[in-house]
Amino acid sequence: MKPADIAVIGGGIAGAASCVALAQRGVRPVWVAAPPAKDRARIGETLSPAANTILVDLGLADLITRPIHRPANTSFSAWGSGQLRERNAIVHLEGPGTVLDRAGFEADLFATALKTSPRHIETTVQHARLENDKWHLGFANGEEGVFRFVLDCTGRASSLAATQGTRKRADQLVAAHCFLQQTDLDVAPTPATLIETVEDGWWYAALLPSGDMVISYFSDPDLLPAGVSRDHGVWAGLVAQTRHISRWIDSAGFSLGDHLPILASAGTTWMTPASGPNWAAVGDAAAAFDPLSSHGMTTALWMARQASEAIFQAHKGSGDALIAYNAAVQKGVREFLTQRQKIYRQETRFVDTPFWLRRQKDDRPNCKIDNLP
Ligand SMILES: Cc1cc2nc3c(=O)[nH]c(=O)nc-3n(C[C@H](O)[C@H](O)[C@H](O)COP(=O)(O)OP(=O)(O)OC[C@H]3O[C@@H](n4cnc5c(N)ncnc54)[C@H](O)[C@@H]3O)c2cc1C
Known part of the structure; x- marks a missing residue:
């Protein structure tokens, strides 16, 4: 496979993990990504226990064992009652989650991904055009590139995916x-x-x-x-x-x-569809969740693994994998919305106030999910 066959756009967790996942399959993409800002604290530090096995699969387990992170053993919650209750990590079969030094984690992941990508272009994509089944990308540095497949890992902007589908929204959190x-x-x-x-x-x-x-x-x-x-x-x-x-x-x-x-x-928004015959959205670019679940980073890692496999299969000639990837993303969104509603419904003390009222009622028909299998 020639390097220019696949481009990965975006330098967050989804983009870096996609480069790593593609490298595991012997594919070296062109990575269009600005390096993470060193002087900026990153918000969102709780990595759920479900990430542990995905990191092992991606060969990235060492990233969270550095002493700059700590196990997420103890959490307290006053949700549904004014009383603070302790929830212990021992209940998670995968072991505890991790409270990350988020900037350190992203910097380490970025550095690992760089080693796997021979062509790293330090810029952003300004425009994307699909012509004769090829992606024509225009970069902020004035260069252009043509690719057969693109992984859009540009976060909530979903820069490329937004040209191919619709971004839906469940709330304005x-x-x-x-x-x-x-x-x-x-x-x-x-x-x-x-x-x-x-x-x-x-x-x-x-x-x-x-x-x-x-x-x-x-x-x-x-x-x-x-x-x-x-x-x-x-x-x-x-x-x-x-x-x-x-x-x-x-x-x-x-x-x-x-x-x-x-x-x-911080609202729940998602792309429909989240992939097409020669592209896939990964991480927040595909679906960004209410942080209540602390699943955004884990989902980004999971999608990176799944989308990379789907693009790899598509390159070999099987388009089914990208169709299945979209179905899995839409199913994940639907399950998340159900779960989100259950959790918000556990708080019954404020049902008369707009914030809780908006989340107690069954609003799922308003956020109809297309393309479900
Ligand atoms: C308030 C808040 C709290 C959160 N807390 C948690 C938490 O505790 N645990 C958790 O798991 N998740 C949490 N999340 C969610 C988590 O931060 C995201 O799910 C995660 O960052 C998604 O990673 P990503 O790589 O998909 O997107 P991003 O981190 O947004 O990365 C996208 C990258 O693409 C780049 N980019 C954008 N456009 C272009 C372009 N045109 N060309 C090239 N590059 C581009 C951006 O600069 C950025 O580097 C939280 C989110 C919020 C808003």
């Missing part, structure tokens, strides 16, 4: 997240994760392996207080309304300082 530093170093905080529901959404806090803490508030854009990402008083007022999160911040020796939260889209 948005995250306001902020990293906190410990100010009282006499306290040794418990390495844990904490979830708490409130009237207009839910909170997540985790002690990171670095010793910093991340706190995230998930709500809908129309329910976020005005100025939350600009006015420290508004942000501090929001945190103060929590019962457990605010208490943990204080008792673990952290303070809000003058940091303001950063807003990020």
Whole structure:
């Protein structure tokens, strides 16, 4: 197989893992990806236990054994009740999940993938055109490339897949997240994760392996207080309304300082279809989930493995594998939506408020999934 046969676009977990998975099949793609920004903390650090076996399959198990990460043994949740309950990782058959140094994990994965890809183009794709069954990609550096197959790993932008299908959306969830530093170093905080529901959404806090803490508030854009990402008083007022999160911040020796939260889209959206005869979307480009499940990174790794095999089969002449890949993605989305609804329905204290009302009702007909087998 010639190198220009396949292009992988995107330098996140999906793109890097796809390069690794293709290399396992003796395929060396052209990788169009900007390297991960070194100076930027990455949001989303809980790697679910289900990732463990996929990482082994991809030959990447060593990536999470570095001491920059820690096992995700302990989590507490006040969901459906004001009482904080402990959930222990021992219940997972795959073993505990991992709280990642996300930037470190992505940098290590990127470096591993680079070794497998002889042609790495440090740029972005500006436009994609399908002509005579070939992809014509125009890069931001002015170059162009022609490819038989493309894996779109461009995250929620789904830069190439969006030209071939429709991006569907189940909700408008948005995250306001902020990293906190410990100010009282006499306290040794418990390495844990904490979830708490409130009237207009839910909170997540985790002690990171670095010793910093991340706190995230998930709500809908129309329910976020005005100025939350600009006015420290508004942000501090929001945190103060929590019962457990605010208490943990204080008792673990952290303070809000003058940091303001950063807003990020966190809703459940997916591409339909997620693949065609000569392309496949991988990771968030195919389906991005409400982070409640902490499955985004694991799904990106799983899709990288599946899509790489499907593209490999398609190159050998079997188009069925790409059809099956799309069906598997759509089935995964449908199962996720069912699961998501079950979890939101467990919180019955706030059923009269818009955030919970929107998620308690059966909205699945509004997010009809096409192309199911
Ligand atoms: C608030 C929040 C919290 C989360 N928490 C968790 C968590 O705890 N656990 C978990 O498993 N998941 C979590 N997730 C989800 C997880 O972060 C994503 O599922 C994961 O990052 C998907 O990886 P990806 O490679 O598909 O996409 P991305 O990480 O978005 O990577 C896409 C890459 O493509 C590049 N790109 C975009 N357009 C182009 C282009 N045209 N050309 C070339 N490159 C391009 C981007 O620069 C980027 O590098 C969270 C998400 C959010 C929003």
